[in-house]
Amino acid sequence: MANFLQVQILTNIEKLAEGVRTGNIRPLAKAITLIESRNPDHSADAVELLDNLLPDSGNSIRIGISGVPGAGKSTFIEALGMHLIAEGHKVAILAVDPTSQLSGGSILGDKTRMEELSREQNAFIRPSPSGDTLGGVARKTRETMLLCEAAGFDVIIVETVGVGQSEVTVASMVDFFLLLQLPNAGDELQGIKKGVMEVADAILVNKAEGDNRPKAELARQQYENALHLFKPKSQNWIVPAMLCSALHNEGIEELWQAVQGFKVKMQSSGEFDEKRKLQANDWMWSLVLEELKDQFMRDKHVAGMIEQVQAGINAGVTTPGAAARRLLEAFKRH
């Protein structure tokens, strides 16, 4: 009986995997729901599903897009998405928004923001998994990306907001990271955050339209100048600073050509595959370390000491070295 049940479950997962591979949205959505489930009983199924579909994943370009609220991310993604669909691509749009629980989903929660795109059969829009840590949201989005690829989506767009480490996290799961900026470069409200300039593969100044155009060109130039001060990530890619007007569908084709040029160059130098392998390895290690840290923090001897030890550090009576040693000894004794 137990055996029979197990065979049943296996078959269900295999069936689900088969369904995802057909490219139908319904099984894809069901598979994502399984991946996102917090029910511990589902996690073995989720692993099995992913292992089953992994060989069919990877055939895409993964694009991360970030920008401050008001930079026009939705309008831009809609314009890019429609352009790609017209070219025959299948486009999946995912989101990493660790605040979605609190804010009710500031991005993609409301599909009406991408009205045209959401009506297209070859577009799949999925809001951010909600109510989780950034790490949790990132894990689910990475896995959803694999499912979308297995379902035949060949362009994956991951949108993010500039909250905490979300941009750097998204950059670590995509091939190409695009930073969308507004025409006023020196504006404090859209100042580039720690670590973001360095992960950008292109900077795109949006809203370069009408009266804004000269300001946009000036901003573009400022970004271009600043980019020259940094060591290039790759000898084979000079990070461009470009202009677009998503509203008027201008600069969209140029951006897409830059992305394709990037892919060709990275593939011929071997960096494309290398980066994906590195990302997968880093991801594995961050999952391992996260779990080790969780186990450590959950240990009741450690948990009972942390407050005291940190108070000692803050008061300047314990060195971090001695404090770490004490916590580790408490953990070992257990």
Add this chain to the structure above:
Amino acid sequence: MANFLQVQILTNIEKLAEGVRTGNIRPLAKAITLIESRNPDHSADAVELLDNLLPDSGNSIRIGISGVPGAGKSTFIEALGMHLIAEGHKVAILAVDPTSQLSGGSILGDKTRMEELSREQNAFIRPSPSGDTLGGVARKTRETMLLCEAAGFDVIIVETVGVGQSEVTVASMVDFFLLLQLPNAGDELQGIKKGVMEVADAILVNKAEGDNRPKAELARQQYENALHLFKPKSQNWIVPAMLCSALHNEGIEELWQAVQGFKVKMQSSGEFDEKRKLQANDWMWSLVLEELKDQFMRDKHVAGMIEQVQAGINAGVTTPGAAARRLLEAFKRH
């Protein structure tokens, strides 16, 4: 007998601590040697010594200095150090150079590079602890810094090279991080590395002398413009881009005034102490995580599987999630 011996050891450490507090160089050097020892028998003594001296540490400004080879770090540090000693300060100069084993110590190894300073009684120059990982070198330098403070050094300068993560590591142990640059800003050879622009509290263009001066001013302006594009780390500090000629002793006093201005502003806003507490906490957690990771990697079941699991990821037959789970299960079973 065993008890007697223990009392002896305790007394020795207490005597050593007392010696450090007198400000004499000999016990300080001996204490640093103890901190740097790889003999596991010494580590309890080292912890005791640090705990003993901790209440006497902290009364300093900790300055990190980085720059590409040829930026003139030694000349600059010598000029700044002599200036500070003339003002009545006691200056300790430490180094974080994870390559010192390989290169025979590219920085500070050769004291003749700071000829004048090395003859001063109120200067203490200590080369990088050698033959260790960046983490190991950083730990020892952090602790040496505390010893120097307990010995009455009120300005601690930590010099580093731009290898790997060494700049970001040094930034995480100092109050003020200074990036020394050459007059040719767009030069690829000195391009600013990932993460370094964001940790800088000031950028100083050195060699602003003779024919170089207009180029230096242009570079300074380029850095200033670029800095405007970033979100400020603190509402109370605008990162300045400045000029100096260490060779001609120009701009040294101005830089020191900037450092002092920074300290006053950060202290009055509470950020100075806050940052030190945060650094100490982060340091403790990084020591804990490093040890947890080491234990994991040393586990023979894990060690035996890592290669296979990584091959699976690289070949695209295992997801990072499944791989992490397998390693964690092997670790748990053990």
